[in-house]
Amino acid sequence: MHYIPKFLFIINNEDVNKFRKLSDSLSICHGCLVHGSRVVIPQSLQSKILDLLHLGHFGMERMKQLARTAVYWPGIDAAIEMATRRCDSCGEHQNKPSKPPVHPWMLPEKPWSRLHLDHAINFMGRDWLMITDAYSKYPCIHPTSSTSSRATLDLLEEDFAHFGLPHTLVTDNAPTFTSEEFQSWCKERGITHLTGAPYHPATNGAAERLVQTFKQALRKSSLPPKRARQEFLMQYRRTPTSCGFSPSELLNSRQLRTRIDTLLPSPAHIAQGKQSKEASKSQMTPDLKAVVKVTRQYKAGDPVYALYHGPRRDKQPRWVPAVVKKSLGTRCFNVMVIPHGPVWRRHWEQLQPRYTTEEDNEPGEEVDTVSELVTDHPMEILETVPQTRRQTKPKGTPSVPEYGPDNPRRSKRTRKPTERLCC
Template sequence: MSPTNCKYRCASNQNLPVLGVITIPTSTAKGEKPKQERFVVTRLPLNLIGRESCKSLGLSLDQLLFDNVHKIFQNIKPDTALQNSCKQLCSEFPDLFKQELGTLKDFELEIRFKPDAQPVFHKPRPVPIAVQEDLDAALQAGINRGIWEPTQFNPYGTPVVPIKKKSSQGQASIRVCGDYSVTRLQDNGLRCRLEKCSFAQPYVEYLGHYLSKDGVGKGPKADAISQMPAPKNVSSLRSFLDQVQFYGKFLPKLSTTLEPLYHLTKKDIPWGAPEQAAFQQIKDLLSADTVLAHFNPALEVGISCDASECLQHRWPKNIPATTKPFYALRDSLSLADGCLFYGHRVVIPSALQPQVLQILHLGHFGMQRMKQLARTAVYWPRIDTDIEDIARHCAACNKHQRLPPKQPSHPWVTPEKPWSRVHIDHAINFRGHNWLVMVDAFSKYPCIHLMTSITTKATTRKLDGDFAHFGYPHAIVTDNATCFSSAEFHTWCEQRGIEHLHGAPYHLETNGAAERLVQTFKQSLKKSTLPPADALQEFLMHYRRTPLASGSSPSELLNGRQIRTAIDIIVPAQISTQPRDVTTSCSSLSKDSPCFALAYKGGRKDRWRPAVVTAVLGHKLFDVRVLPDGPIWRRHADQLRKRHTRHQPK
C-alpha cells in the first residue's frame, strides 16, 4: 500500500480518512484482466466501486440499478423474547408507569426569599394561533394533574414560552429523565411515561453523545464541527475552540494540536500553514470513530492523563508557605543539571543545610566572612540568620573570643556638696616609694601621702588624719586591693558611717577619678628635679590652686576660699551646682542573665568562663557565678559578654 493525497467525503459531507492506495488485478466477462487502483479507507462496512471503475470493467450502471433491484424493504425480524421481557418488566412495576403525577418521597423543598425581595410581574406574551389550542390543553392537563392552581390575581407573573416536544400521542407533555433503575424510581414515588420510554435500543443519544453497549461515542454535533469552515476572525476562532473542547476526551494530545490556534487569539497573528494544518487535523480527529469503552472492573485499571507537550508553567495563585520565600526571587531562579540556582548560587535543600553550615564554619571565621563565602556559592532562605546562629553557639569561638567593645562610659554622678564621695588608690613603687592618693569627687581636691607601708592599718591612719581636717565623707570608692578588701577596712568604714564602694577586679575605669589623679601626679613628679617629698608639696599647692573647667579651683570648691600661692592672679568663678550633662548607657544584662566572664587566672586557654549574673550592683557592675558551681566574681560590663543559649523546640 502506497500513501496518497486523495480525499473522500461521504454523502453527509463528512471526511473519510484515507489510509493509502493499492493496485489489484481484475478480470471482466470478456476475459480481460486490467489492473486497477483501489483506495483503502476506514469507517465503511463494505467495498464501493465508482462509475469509472464500473465502465473500465464493462459494467452497465442502468442494468445494475434497475434490472436487478425489485424492492427495497427493511428486513428486521422482531425479537419476540426481548419484547416479552420488556412487557414483563412493565407489569412488575405498574405504579411506576401510571398516568398520574408522582410525588417524591421523604423530601421537603424550602424556597427562601431575601428579606428585601420585591415581587416581579411580567405581562403575558402573545401566543401564536397555531399553538394556542395545544397550549390550552397542556395548561388544563397540568391543572387536572395538580401541577398548577389557577389564580385570579397574583403579584408574581412570568410569561409562558410554549415549546413543542416529541410525544407519541401528539399532545404537549412533560419529559421525565432519570439515570436510576425502575426500583429506585418506584421507591421514591416517581412516575414514568411508558410511551416515552425505549427499551433494548442499540444506542441512544444523550447530552450530545451516543451511548451504546460498546461505550460512549461522539454525537451528531461532532459532524457539524467537522464541517465548519476555517475561522475568519478571533470571535469565530474562539467559538470553534469552545466546541472542540466539548469532545476533548475523544481527542488525544488536544492541547498540542490546538496550540497554533490558541496562538491566533493574540493580536496581529496571521493565519498560516501551521494553523491550517492544526485546523484540518482537529477535523480529522473528530471524524474518526473513537469510542470510550465502559468501565470493566475485571480489567486492569490504569490512569490516563493528557500527555500533551503543551503545558502551562506558572506560579500558583495560592502559594504555599514553603514556597513564598522563592516567589520574590522567581525571575532569578533557574534549573541546570537537575540543580536549582539563584543567580550563580546553588539553592541548598533543607536536609543538607546543616552540613553546608559546618563547611562554611570550618575556619571558625566570624559572621561577616562566613556570609561573604556563602554569597559566592550557596543560598537558601534565611541563610544569614542560620550563619549568625551557628557563629554565636560555637563553643570554640566563644571560648577564645576577644574582649567585647568597650561599654560607653557611665560617669559617676557629681555629688551635690563637697567631700561627699572621695576616691582612694595606691601608687605602688613609684620613684622608690608607695603613695596613698585621695581625691574629692565634687571639688577634685587632692590628698597624697608618702607611705612606708600599704597595710590596712597604715592606710586608715593616713585617712583618719585627712578626715580630721575635712570630716567623714558619705562614701569612699576604692579598687579591690588587699588593704581595701579586708574585713578590718570594712569594719573601719562601718564605725565611721562611711559607705565603701569598689568596682570589679582589674577594671581600673571604675575608680577613674583616683586613677586619673595618679597619672597626673606621676607625670608631674617625673618632670620635677626636687626630692620626692618637696616635689609632692609643690604639686599639691599648685594643683589645689589651679582653676578647673568650672572656673573655680579645688581649694575654693572645698573650702570656699582660694589659698595663697606664688601666683597672685585670681579669677574667681561661680560654683556650678548643676550636674554635668553626661550621656549614660545602662548595660542590657540583668539578674539571671547568661554571660561569659573574663578570667584573669588560668591562662588564655580558659579566658572566658560561662557564668550567670547573680546581682546587679550598679550600671556597669555585676556579681556573677561561674558555672557550673564556681565562685562568685565581681565584674564590670567591659569584662562580660552575652552568652546565647539555644532554645530547644517543643
C-alpha cells in the same frame, strides 16, 4: 540551562512558596536548582554547608560574603548568624564588646562628701596613697612604706582630722580595702564603702586619673620626690578647674597663697589704700595739702613757734619760740623751748614756722644736751623742766614763762583789802 515554568509555583506547598518571589531567577543547570549563580541547597544538606562556611571560624559577615558566592537557601543569613553564636570556640575567644556610653558619678551636694582612693604601687621607690574629693577635686597624697589596711587607715585618719569624716569612700577591690578591718572601721564611723567591679578601673576613674597626673608630674620634675610632691600639691590645689574655681576655693572657701600671688596686691592693701585716699579727700582740700607739704615739713634743728597750753598772764605769748629736737613720726615732734626751756611734745598743728635772726643762733648754745622725755601716747605733752645744765639767760633773750609741775602759775597781783560799806 532550563528555566522553570511559572505554572509550577501554582502548587500550594510551603517549601515551594519560599521560592515564589524568586521564580524569575531560578533555573536548572546540570540537574541542580540554581538561584542566579548560586546553587540552592536542600534542607538535608544545609548543616553540612554551614560547617564548610565556618571552617576558619570567621565571623558572621565573612561567612555571609562566602555563601553569597556559591550557595543559597531561604533564610541562609539567619542560619549563618545562629551557627556562629552557637560555636563554643568563637564564644570563648571573642573580642571585648564596644565600650558603652560613660555613666558619670553624680556630683555631691557639698565638699568632702565622697572620696576616691587608690594606691600608686612602687613608684619612685615607694608606694603612695592617693585621695581626691569628688566635689572639689582637692587631692591628698601620702608616701607610705606599706599598703596594709592599718597603715592606710592611719593616713586617712590624719586627713579626716583636718577636714572631717566623709559620707562615702570609693575604692577598687584591692585587699587593703576589702579587709575586715577596713570594713569595720568604715562601719564604726558611719562611712559608706563602695567598690567597683573587679579589674574595671573606670569605676574609680577619679582616683586613677589623679595617679596618672601625679606620676607624670614627678617624672618631669627635677626636684627630689618629697619636694616635687609638695610643689605638685600646692600648684594643683591653687589652679582653677573647668568650673573656674580652684580645689582650695571649693573645699576651704579661700584661695591658697602661692608665689604667683606675690605679683598681685593683696585685697587688704587695696582696701587700706582706698580708705586712706577717701579719708584724705574728705579731710584735706588740694590747697591745704600743698600748704602742709611746703610749710609743715620739720626736721631736727628747725626754729618753730610751739603752742603753749598752760595758763597765761596778760600779754604773755600763746606761741613760744622753740627748736625742733626730734621727729616722732610724720605728725609729732619733740621741741625744746629756747634757750634751755622744757621739752614739749607737739603735733604739727601745734607748730608754726619761725624765721630766725643771727642772735637766735649763738655759738655757745647746745640744743642736743637736753634730755628727751617722750611718752608712748602721741598727743601727750611733755612739760617737764630739765634739772641739768640750767644756765643764766643771756641778755637780750625774751622772757619766757617756765611753767611746769614744779612751778605752777600763781598770781603776783597785790591784793587790796576789801572795802566794806558800814552803816
